[in-house]
Amino acid sequence: xxxxxxxxxxxxxxxxxxxxxxxxxxxxxxxxxxxxxxxxxxxxxxxxxxxxxxxxxxxxxxxxxxxxxxxxxxxxxxxxxxxxxxxxxxxxxxxxxxxxxxxxxxxxxxxxxxxxxxxxxxxxxxxxxxxxxxxxxxxxxxxxxxxxxxxxxxxxxxxxxxxxxxxxxxxxxxxxxxxxxxxxxxxxxxxxxxxxxxxxxxxxxxxxxxxxxxxxxxxxxxxxxxxxxxxxxxxxxxxxxxxxxxxxxxxxxxxxxxxxxxxxxxxxxxxxxxxxxxxxxxxxxxxxxxxxxxxxxxxxxxxxxxxxxxxxxxxxxxxxxxxxxxxxxxxxxxxxxxxxxxxxxxxxxxxxxxxxxxxxxxxxxxxx
Numbered sequence: 001x002x003x004x005x006x007x008x009x010x011x012x013x014x015x016x017x018x019x020x021x022x023x024x025x026x027x028x029x030x031x032x033x034x035x036x037x038x039x040x041x042x043x044x045x046x047x048x049x050x051x052x053x054x055x056x057x058x059x060x061x062x063x064x065x066x067x068x069x070x071x072x073x074x075x076x077x078x079x080x081x082x083x084x085x086x087x088x089x090x091x092x093x094x095x096x097x098x099x100x101x102x103x104x105x106x107x108x109x110x111x112x113x114x115x116x117x118x119x120x121x122x123x124x125x126x127x128x129x130x131x132x133x134x135x136x137x138x139x140x141x142x143x144x145x146x147x148x149x150x151x152x153x154x155x156x157x158x159x160x161x162x163x164x165x166x167x168x169x170x171x172x173x174x175x176x177x178x179x180x181x182x183x184x185x186x187x188x189x190x191x192x193x194x195x196x197x198x199x200x201x202x203x204x205x206x207x208x209x210x211x212x213x214x215x216x217x218x219x220x221x222x223x224x225x226x227x228x229x230x231x232x233x234x235x236x237x238x239x240x241x242x243x244x245x246x247x248x249x250x251x252x253x254x255x256x257x258x259x260x261x262x263x264x265x266x267x268x269x270x271x272x273x274x275x276x277x278x279x280x281x282x283x284x285x286x287x288x289x290x291x292x293x294x295x296x297x298x299x300x301x302x303x304x305x306x307x308x309x310x311x312x313x314x315x316x317x318x319x320x321x322x323x324x325x326x327x328x329x330x331x332x333x334x335x336x337x338x339x340x341x342x343x344x345x346x347x348x349x350x351x352x353x354x355x356x357x358x359x360x361x362x363x364x365x366x367x368x
Contacts, residue, residue: 002067004062004069005070006029006062007028007058011244014141017176018137021179027067036058037057039056040052041057044091052084054216055088059072068099072084073085073104073105074106079278111134136180138245140178141244141245141248144172145243147191151195155229156206159199159201163199167194167198174191207237208297209231211240214303215247225337227346231300265290273312280309292325297327298328298352299328300329301317304332305332
């Protein structure tokens with residue numbers, strides 16, 4: 001078996017560790033690029049959303065490198081994610097590739113389903129060892145997400161522009177090189193010390209902005225055109241709503257034992273959206289309300305073109321913005337969006353938030 005899977009954000013790190021530790025020949029495609037998007041757009045249905053095009057293009061790159069097995073995920077039927085796997089398989093077969101598709105439905109049985117899925121890939125592997133591998137993978141994800149959270153705060157305060165980003169580019173490979181809890185602990189200490197050593201500018205008073213919207217768009221830097229980096233260099237501290245490790249904790253474990261989650265967010269969103277319309281619409285509305293109460297300067301809402309749940313949220317956000325006095329920038333992204341246009345809109349939004357701070361007599365970002 002020569003296994004490949006799309007290289008989504010940092011989730012490839014624990015997956016690579018899992019498969020290499022268990023003797024699976026892994027073909028890791030390159031990080032998403034313009035070529036990835038071009039391939040996905042060429043062979044995807046015209047109506048499908050941007051995340052699918054990225055995933056399809058990256059899978060094609062994996063097949064080009066010699067893979068014969070493709071790892072995929074499926075989800076709830078209300079979201080197009082529910083048909084990603086079948087559409088991806090059909091597209092790859094139409095291109096003439098011979099392969100086996102392994103699909104994990106993350107909502108069907110949660111952690112039990114994940115264990116069953118991995119036991120099918122690793123037949124004969126002891127159950128306790130498999131559970132240990134899953135636990136270690138989640139620990140890797142938690143470390144990656146913890147470090148990235150800190151970069152989102154520090155980038156707006158760095159004394160040397162680009163220092164935080166240079167640090168972050170080294171992190172996934174180094175975490176992926178840790179194959180045991182002891183090694184991971186050592187890597188954690190080293191990375192924490194390096195991050196702590198990055199010089200900061202004490203004059204900076206960053207703007208605080210929430211980064212909300214469709215999960216894939218928020219977590220994947222190629223898809224959102226390095227939005228967090230662009231805003232960080234403009235003196236903006238980012239707080240994200242979506243993290244892979246949080247998703248794993250909630251959906252694989254809490255939901256599996258019947259515990260509810262996100263009640264605070266759902267309550268905040270309830271005046272505007274009372275039922276689940278799938279995707280992240282409720283989270284978008286609820287987090288916007290909560291951010292206004294927490295004193296945030298603004299919210300950036302990300303969605304792929306034609307994403308129905310986020311279109312619903314987008315149409316309610318102007319009312320939320322007025323009633324809770326928080327600026328909202330809605331960005332609808334597809335393969336036609338250019339970085340120059342994105343940066344221009346971000347600059348205008350940052351100027352708006354700075355003027356708003358000045359009118360309120362608050363400190364503004366210095367030295368940006």
